[in-house]
Amino acid sequence: MAPTADESTVEIEVVALPAAGVPVAVPDNLDAILTVGMQRVPATIRCAPAARGEVAPANPATRQCQLRLPNAVTASEASGETTAISLSLDEGVASPHYLVPSRAKRLAVAAPAVAPAGEETAIAVASEAKQAKTGIVLAPSEMPSAKGERGNAFLENLSAYKPIYAAYGPGTNSEGRIQISFKYQLFGDPGDVGLGAPLANGLHFAYTQRMFWDLGADSSPFRNIDFMPEIFYLQPAVEVGDGLSLGGQLGLRHESNGRDGEASRSANTVYIQPVASVEAGDYTVSFGPRLFFYVGDLSDNPDIRHYRGSTGLFAEIGKDDGLRLTTTSRMNFSSGKAAINGELSYPMDNIIETGLNLYLFGQAFTGYGENLLDYNRKVTRLRFGVSIVR
Incomplete structure (x- = not known):
């Protein structure tokens, strides 16, 4: 994943994992949930056309996509605050399951600056990128109950x-x-x-x-x-x-x-x-x-x-x-x-x-x-x- 010229948008790679030997495809749009501090914000991952959108059974499909960060992040530019963000797919997303390869579980977005060139910034939906290569089927999203502090501001x-x-x-x-x-x-x-x-x-x-x-x-x-x-x-x-x-x-x-x-x-x-x-x-x-x-x-x-x-x-x-x-x-x-x-x-x-x-x-x-x-x-x-x- 990398920043784009637009500071409010980041690029991510989405991987669809096959299940039961059925070919899979990454759709053009994926509904997701961004957790910004203690707030859950709906978001949409939009994917560009790609020849690798559908592949043979047992092989994952990948597409390059973009995610626009919510106003809760970009509005902090004036104050220079750092906002902690986590990303998960909406619970309504059906199989096949998706993940965003990454090395971290969180993305720290320092407004107004973005990550320096060459430095990898990451958002994690479920796992490390290496899991995509093994064909492990992941949950479609992180359940809200997995972390009790989410949504419990007090x-x-x-x-x-x-x-x-x-x-x-x-x-x-x-x-x-x-x-x-x-x-x-x-x-x-x-x-x-x-x-x-x-x-x-x-x-x-x-x-x-x-x-x-x-x-x-x-x-x-x-x-x-x-x-x-x-x-x-x-x-x-x-x-x-x-x-x-x-x-x-x-x-x-x-x-x-x-x-x-x-x-x-x-x-x-x-x-x-x-x-x-x-x-x-x-x-x-x-x-x-x-x-x-x-x-x-x-x-x-x-x-x-x-x-x-x-x-x-x-x-x-x-x-x-x-x-x-x-x-x-x-x-x-x-x-x-x-x-x-x-x-x-x-x-x-x-x-x-x-x-x-x-x-x-x-x-x-x-x-x-x-x-x-x-x-x-x-x-x-x-x-x-x-x-x-x-």
Whole structure:
């Protein structure tokens, strides 16, 4: 492929691969899709007449063609931006299958300049040119699902929230415990939150799901699942002194186990949690009180405040690439009911160089309300497993 005198047009060679021994031909026009940044733009590959348009069975057919770049690329000339482009054939294109020979998967078009003479620029539809010589039948286009970030302009606003893990502790009445969690920044550029950023950028949606898997029972059912969506305002930690940082969040959380009848549990809370962090050599120590207030209907569990209270404490010490200990607790000072959850994690690759992206994970819980179903029941659990977020 090479540039033409017209900076908005490039020349490409299209190859038609035969299938089942049937002669093939490259048509005059091919519908295609150009992905420009995060946008998908329809395009047409136009081919010049060629004697080699149709060939004998088992041999590929080739034609020299041209592709006009969309305005999304040429409009960047004034700014001198570099736009990343990928090309695929439209999903409606039928067999035989086509490809554009190339050495690269992307074309970087720097406007207004084009590639220097003699330097090969490339757009890839499916494969290297050598595949055309082998007669390999290729897919007519790259499926949109092949790369999840395509067409998802806000994917970078999604990030980890609470720990994600799977842990189990064999023993009497023990259950596997699995948790998934994420948060989503609703406004602004990803990570542009805090001082100097627009106020709305701190608004987040989060979702946490905690599952209790009764592996010892017949059919191994999930005995209880807690669903915890929330919306909160985040103020990231800001350094206020030598090694001291302050941050926090204010939010509204709904908790439900999705059951009905006597097993139904639900609660809504408004909470505030400031957090202070101190650097101590290679370690970071963080701690913060948590105050939460019940709002709305508590008819499913009218005495939940008696067991869970309205106060809690978060504490953590650890290294970014080493051991980390995290504890969260709840307490009701008037009733004397309380609970504490501790989690210890360590990168698995620090023990054995496997390249496995997991943390060894240990978890201990004692007190009331490990889950909503058992909010008024005291249990002690010890579990071990793996985590991907801690």
